[in-house]
Amino acid sequence: MTITWITVCDTCKREGWDAAAQPQTDGEALAALIEAAARNCTHLRVRRHSCLMGCGRGCNVTIQARGKIGYTLGDFIPCPEAAEAIVAYARLHAESATGQVPYRQWPQEVKGHFITRHPPLPED
Template sequence: MSEPVTLYVCTTCRDAADPADGPRAGARLHDALAAALAARPGAPVRIAPVECLSVCKRACTVAVASPGRWTYVYGDLDPATSAEIILEGIGRYAGTPDGLVPWRERPQEFRKGVVARIPPAPGLS
């Protein structure tokens, strides 16, 4: 693999149970992913927090992108339990030349939570 996969994490996603003054579910998911990634030295993943992915009805939401590969947006992720599952799915994505992971090889959360699949940008493959 040439470049690391970028995992965009919406840090403004809010869970219905989030207190008004506490960290939002998206920020908690970002923190959990950063901790899980730190335990995987050399993993080909870069985490980038973003303020909004505009998928508010499907919180928590992440997007996975890499030059020359399809981009995926996933929602309905649990900030308390999804970090390892997300990194497992991203590892499978990183192992493909085009980002297309066979349906049966995707984690269940990715199969059920896919929001969008976007083709590689022209001229970047």
């Protein structure tokens, strides 16, 4: 099984974010929750990246693996339920030979959050 990567935009700020009132960005908060949720998942890795350029739909994540279709998801509220759903979907992505997961298997909390689908890069 290949490693599936969850890349979390750690600079995302949802509408209404207030630097004076919030010690971290919404993206940093979501990243920490995802990192905790994926801690014991052997076929998942989490990394942070500054700006995935989806600012109008923050908080954004990508789910991708070598040789598989990848996805960008966004417009999450940084909460444990969102993080658990993102990790659950990424596990299904890791288990899939192509990266495609049947809609009926998607966790409810990721439905409506898909922004783009990326075909795998060619091998040559």
